[in-house]
Amino acid sequence: MGGLIIVLPIITVLIGLYLITLGLWELREGVNxxxxxxxxxxxxxxxxxxxxxxxxxxxxxxI
Structure with missing residues (x-):
C-alpha cells in the first residue's frame, strides 16, 4: 500500500504532462x-x- 502512494502521484504527473502535450499538438494542428x-x-x-x-x-x- 505504501508503494502505491509513492507511484500514484508520479503516474498522475506523467498523464497530466501527456495530456498537455496532446493539447499543444492539437493547437498546432488547429483543427479542433x-x-x-x-x-x-x-x-x-x-x-x-x-x-x-x-x-x-x-x-x-x-500512519
Whole structure:
C-alpha cells in the first residue's frame, strides 16, 4: 500500500504532462479548438490539483 502512494502521484504527473502535450499538438494542428481546451484543462487539473491532493491525503494513509 505504501508503494502505491509513492507511484500514484508520479503516474498522475506523467498523464497530466501527456495530456498537455496532446493539447499543444492539437493547437498546432488547429483543427479542433475544443479538443485543445479539453486536453489542456484536464492535464492542468491533474498536475495542479490532483497530484498535491494525493501527496497530502496519501501521506495520512501511511500512519
Amino acid at each position: 479548438r475544443n479538443q485543445y481546451i479539453k486536453y489542456m484543462f484536464t492535464g492542468l487539473f491533474l498536475l495542479v490539483l490532483v497530484t498535491p491532493m494525493i501527496w497530502l491525503f496519501g501521506s495520512s494513509l501511511l
